[in-house]
Each structure stands twice: as structure tokens, then as C-alpha cells.
Amino acid sequence: MGQFMIRRTLYAVITLFILSLTIFTVVRLTGDPVTLLAEPGARAEDLDRVRAEWGLDRPWPVQYLAFAKNVFTGQLGKSFNYEMPVSTLYFQRLPNSLELALAATLISFIVGIPAGLISAVKVNSGWDSLGKVVALLGLAIPGFWLGLVMILVFSVWLEWLPTSGQGDWRHLIMPAVALGWYFAASLLRLTRSSMLEVLRSEYIKLARLKGLPGYAVIAIHAFKNALIPVLTLAGINLVVMLNAAVIIEVIFAWPGIGRLLYEGIFQRDFPLVQGVVMEAGIMIVVINLIVDILYAYIDPRIRLTK
Amino acid sequence: MVSAIEETSVTEVAVAPREFAGVGGRSISWAGQLPVLPLAILVPFILVALFADLIAPYDPTEPIPGAKIFEPPLWMQGGSTRALLGTDFQSRDVLSRLIFGARVSLIVGVMGTVVAGSIGTALGILAGYLGGWVDQLIMRLTDAWLALPALVFAIFLATMLGPSMWNIVLILGLVYWTRYARVIRGEVLSLREREFVKLAEIAGGSRTRVIIRHILPNVLNSTMVLASLTIGVVIIAEASLSFLGVGVPPPEPAWGSMLSDGRSMLMVGDWWLTVFPGLGILLVVLATQLLGDWLRVRLDPQLRNL
Numbered sequence: 001m002g003q004f005m006i007r008r009t010l011y012a013v014i015t016l017f018i019l020s021l022t023i024f025t026v027v028r029l030t031g032d033p034v035t036l037l038a039e040p041g042a043r044a045e046d047l048d049r050v051r052a053e054w055g056l057d058r059p060w061p062v063q064y065l066a067f068a069k070n071v072f073t074g075q076l077g078k079s080f081n082y083e084m085p086v087s088t089l090y091f092q093r094l095p096n097s098l099e100l101a102l103a104a105t106l107i108s109f110i111v112g113i114p115a116g117l118i119s120a121v122k123v124n125s126g127w128d129s130l131g132k133v134v135a136l137l138g139l140a141i142p143g144f145w146l147g148l149v150m151i152l153v154f155s156v157w158l159e160w161l162p163t164s165g166q167g168d169w170r171h172l173i174m175p176a177v178a179l180g181w182y183f184a185a186s187l188l189r190l191t192r193s194s195m196l197e198v199l200r201s202e203y204i205k206l207a208r209l210k211g212l213p214g215y216a217v218i219a220i221h222a223f224k225n226a227l228i229p230v231l232t233l234a235g236i237n238l239v240v241m242l243n244a245a246v247i248i249e250v251i252f253a254w255p256g257i258g259r260l261l262y263e264g265i266f267q268r269d270f271p272l273v274q275g276v277v278m279e280a281g282i283m284i285v286v287i288n289l290i291v292d293i294l295y296a297y298i299d300p301r302i303r304l305t306k
Numbered sequence: 307m308v309s310a311i312e313e314t315s316v317t318e319v320a321v322a323p324r325e326f327a328g329v330g331g332r333s334i335s336w337a338g339q340l341p342v343l344p345l346a347i348l349v350p351f352i353l354v355a356l357f358a359d360l361i362a363p364y365d366p367t368e369p370i371p372g373a374k375i376f377e378p379p380l381w382m383q384g385g386s387t388r389a390l391l392g393t394d395f396q397s398r399d400v401l402s403r404l405i406f407g408a409r410v411s412l413i414v415g416v417m418g419t420v421v422a423g424s425i426g427t428a429l430g431i432l433a434g435y436l437g438g439w440v441d442q443l444i445m446r447l448t449d450a451w452l453a454l455p456a457l458v459f460a461i462f463l464a465t466m467l468g469p470s471m472w473n474i475v476l477i478l479g480l481v482y483w484t485r486y487a488r489v490i491r492g493e494v495l496s497l498r499e500r501e502f503v504k505l506a507e508i509a510g511g512s513r514t515r516v517i518i519r520h521i522l523p524n525v526l527n528s529t530m531v532l533a534s535l536t537i538g539v540v541i542i543a544e545a546s547l548s549f550l551g552v553g554v555p556p557p558e559p560a561w562g563s564m565l566s567d568g569r570s571m572l573m574v575g576d577w578w579l580t581v582f583p584g585l586g587i588l589l590v591v592l593a594t595q596l597l598g599d600w601l602r603v604r605l606d607p608q609l610r611n612l
Binding site (some may be wrong): 022026141205281 | 585
């Protein structure tokens with residue numbers, strides 16, 4: 001177990017190193033980031049001053065070390081526009097994103113898990129077909145378009161819900177549905193396939209042979225085990241939603257991390273963009289590491305493969 | 307061979323169904339027949355995209371002479387035969403923009419998928435066949451690139467590289483190759499142990515020759531299946547980038563930027579600017595997903611019973 005943890009942690013560190021190197025290189029690959037962030041008519045000496053201020057006149061390896069140091073100290077550089085450490089901005093927005101992501105997760109649970117369960121238990125029935133249609137539409141309907149259509153129907157035509165902003169549950173419901181939509185479909189598919197796999201297993205056959213009633217087999221034996229991968233996916237989805245809800249947050253004027261990234265793009269605030277992207281990467285690598293270690297703890301087969 | 311298994315972490319297994327839609331398990335009863343529904347949707351879109359110049363009533367980038375802005379579609383009060391689906395904020399013809407937008411979506415969708423598939427398949431073969439440090443390097447790179455949510459990574463690259471249609475193709479290729487690398491590497495690891503590959507090696511075939519003559523033809527099916535399943539994801543990603551203003555630059559008509567243009571008029575109920583481009587995306591993605599499912603069943607007998 002100890003060996004497994006060390007190996008996985010080492011992989012996570014290597015992953016973060018490559019990630020930071022990638023982000024660092026991309027920013028500098030495109031030429032001079034200063035020209036991206038300076039006003040179009042800026043004078044040459046102003047550009048030089050900005051370059052010196054950001055340390056861009058130093059050699060690349062030195063710049064990378066400064067960047068890595070920033071990541072390690074948890075600052076992630078200073079936003080050009082806000083003149084604050086990116087991490088401060090990021091963690092200011094985090095509770096808002098968390099609120100939205102949790103609501104979206106709840107919606108994906110309410111839709112995805114029961115629908116996946118019914119599809120698996122009544123496989124190849126009308127319910128299963130309905131589940132397939134929902135799963136297909138979950139992928140085909142872009143969440144942000146669904147958001148726009150919901151604004152049209154529920155805010156403009158019916159005038160039931162506010163169009164945007166943060167407030168009570170009425171502000172939350174449309175962005176949460178728009179964001180959770182895709183993830184509901186992915187949970188549905190996973191719940192279905194996970195359930196089908198469990199239902200085919202030996203211990204379920206045994207439970208049936210023992211004469212347990214059908215619903216008890218499904219509820220007590222099958223569902224509990226099928227839930228493990230589903231909850232794992234939901235956990236990873238939550239972290240993805242925290243960081244990747246860019247369009248949904250823009251459409252609904254939700255003051256979260258995605259909107260921060262969008263502001264960074266339009267204010268040509270490259271330290272902000274770079275920092276938010278790096279922070280998103282760190283969060284996902286860490287959650288993957290935690291999930292892997294928990295899995296190995298639960299299931300010895302995983303840690304014994306090496 | 308053992309190394310094939312140990313590299314795959316639990317999270318990957320848990321996340322797999324989300325990674326390439328469809329593998330999560332849909333049994334399709336119409337295997338073997340022609341995929342009528344997806345073709346019935348896709349073929350008209352492809353024809354429209356190919357012959358956009360002949361079909362579109364107006365230049366999509368120029369205002370209709372004498373037309374007002376935000377004219378509604380023909381069948382509504384104030385509509386006219388001049389602009390069948392109404393006009394946008396620059397009194398350009400919505401129908402013509404939709405028609406040319408199909409071209410943008412399909413080109414970016416197909417070419418982005420080709421770029422992603424080529425990079426991913428090549429790296430997957432190299433990692434799987436050469437093994438050792440090459441394998442380690444490629445797989446760690448794959449991990450790092452997978453750590454970023456695809457859309458956030460694409461936004462980051464688009465911000466840094468600047469908007470143009472071919473940049474978007476390149477960016478989406480660079481973001482979406484990872485799934486191919488993972489799957490193809492796994493296949494190559496087992497192919498490498500097969501008799502015909504061993505024989506080719508014993509017969510003195512060079513590595514390059516073995517890869518091109520024996521490995522590549524045997525993984526192309528998987529590449530095709532993955533490509534057909536990810537093309538919809540790429541199309542939605544392009545629409546998302548264009549919506550955020552970092553995709554295909556104006557005045558070029560892309561469905562995503564049309565949605566963004568129509569957003570301000572959503573509040574007064576001008577629904578046609580939002581509904582039509584979204585329906586375009588929905589139908590094309592739906593059709594490619596169905597086609598992908600069909601292809602998966604046809605080309606990959608192992609997945610048929612999922």
C-alpha cells in the first residue's frame with residue numbers, strides 16, 4: 001500500500017510538472033505576451049518597462065523557476081488587471097462556483113441515477129430506450145444552448161425565473177440544469193452499465209438463488225456495489241464543473257471561476273488566465289490522486305497489480 | 307504485458323464512459339443495416355455545406371441591401387420573403403449564415419478530429435510498440451494534458467494563439483488527441499505479442515516497417531470508431547469557443563458566434579437568432595453520435611454486446 005501511494009504521488013508530481021511546463025511554454029511560444037496585454041498603440045519603452053516588471057526580459061529557465069516558485073508558494077502570479085495574486089481571486093470565486101457545481105451535481109443525481117437504474121433493471125424495455133434517448137440528447141444538446149433556450153422560455157416568455165445573477169434558488173435553478181445536463185447523461189450511462197455488470201455477477205445470482213425478493217437483490221446487493229464507480233465519477237465531475245463552467249457562468253452572469261477566466265481572456269490578463277488554468281489542473285490532479293488511493297485502499301487487487 | 311494493466315489507474319476506468327460516449331453501453335438492434343436516421347440528417351447538412359455558395363440566397367458576411375436589423379422569419383408579423391429566417395444585428399440573412407455556418411462546423415469538426423486522431427494514434431502506437439522511456443514520456447504527457455478540462459485547455463490555447471479557423475482546428479486537435487493515445491496504446495500492447503507481429507520481427511522487418519505494415523492497419527478500426535464518437539464533441543467545442551469570442555473570428559459565420567450575437571436580443575424574445583443555430587448543432591452532433599454507435603457495432607465486435 002505504501003509503495004502504491006508513493007508511486008501514484010510521484011506520477012501526480014510528474015504530471016503537474018509537465019502541466020506547468022506546457023502552460024509556461026504555450027504562453028511564451030506565441031511570441032511576446034506583453035504585446036498581448038499592452039494597449040495596441042503602446043510605446044516601445046512602455047513595453048520594455050512592462051517586460052521588466054513581469055520578468056519577461058530574463059532567460060526562459062529563470063522565468064520558469066519564478067513561475068514554479070509562484071505555483072509552490074500558492075500565489076500563481078499577480079493578475080495584471082486586478083493587481084492581486086491570482087490565487088486570492090481564484091479562492092474568492094470558489095464558493096460561488098462550488099454552489100453552482102453542487103446544485104448541478106444534485107440535478108445530475110436526480111436525473112441520472114434513477115434513470116440509469118431503471119434502464120439497467122428493465123434492460124431492452126421501453127424505459128431503457130427512453131434512457132438511451134436521454135443519454136444521447138445529453139451529449140448532443142450543448143449545455144450553453146439549453147441555458148439560452150431556458151432563459152427564453154422561463155424568463156422571457158413565462159417570466160417565472162430571473163435571467164441571470166446570483167441570489168436565491170430561483171437564480172440557481174437554470175444555470176444548474178444547464179451545467180448538470182451533460183453530467184446527468186454521463187451518470188445515466190455509467191449507472192446503467194455498472195448496474196448491468198453487477199447484475200450479471202455471481203453474488204447476485206446467489207442472492208437470487210437464496211430466494212431473496214427481486215427488489216431486495218437490486219436495492220441491497222446490486223445498487224450498493226454499482227454505486228461505487230458512479231460516485232467516483234460524480235466526484236471528478238464536481239471538480240471539472242468547478243473549473244470548466246465558463247460559458248454557463250458567462251450566460252447567467254454567475255460570479256464564479258469560469259467567469260474569472262473569461263474576464264482574463266477579454267482583459268488580456270495573461271497571468272490571470274495562466275494562473276486559473278494551472279489551479280484547475282492542480283485541483284484535478286489532486287482529486288484523481290485521492291480517488292486512486294481510496295480505491296486501492298478499498299480494493300486490494302488494484303495495489304497488488306505491481 | 308503486465309505493464310499494460312498497471313498503468314491504467316482506477317479513475318481512468320471510472321471515467322472511461324464519459325471519455326468516449328457510447329462505450330458506456332447501448333446495445334443497438336439495427337446493427338448490420340444502413341444507419342438510415344443519421345445519414346438522413348447528415349447527408350443534407352454535408353450537401354448544404356459543400357454547395358453553400360449555390361444555395362445561400364445572400365452573402366453571409368454582408369447586410370441585405372434595404373433590409374432592417376432583426377427582421378423576424380417569414381411566417382411572423384413583420385417577416386418577408388426577402389429573409390426567410392429573418393436578419394441579425396447587422397441586417398445579414400440568418401438563413402445564409404446558417405448555411406455557411408454548417409460549412410464551418412463540419413470543416414472544423416472533421417479536420418479537428420483528423421488532427422486529434424493522427425496525433426493520438428501516432429503517439430499511442432509509439433508508446434505501445436516501443437515501450438520503455440518513450441512509453442513513460444508519452445503516457446505522462448497524456449496524463450498531464452488530460453488533467454485540464456478540455457474546454458478550459460482549448461480556451462487557454464485559443465487565447466494565446468489568436469483566433470482563426472485553422473488555429474481552432476489545430477487547437478482542438480491538440481486538446482482531444484489524448485483519448486486516442488490511451489486506447490491505441492492499449493491495443494498495441496496486445497498486438498505486439500501476437501504471432502504475426504513476432505514473425506514479422508523475426509523475419510527481419512524494421513520497426514518502422516512493422517509499425518506501418520502490421521500495427522497501423524490493425525488499430526485503424528479503433529481510430530475510426532473513436533473519431534466518429536468524438537467528432538460531435540469537437541463540433542460543440544468549436545461552437546463554445548466561437549460563442550466566447552475566441553473561436554472562428556467575425557464576420558465569418560459560425561453557429562457558436564451566431565448564438566453569441568443573438569444573446570442580447572433573447573431578452574426581448576427574438577428567439578430565431580438563438581433557436582436555429584442551436585438546432586443545427588444539435589442535429590449534426592446527434593447524427594454523428596448515432597453514426598458512431600453504428601460504426602462501433604460494425605467495426606468492433608468486442609464492443610457489440612456492451
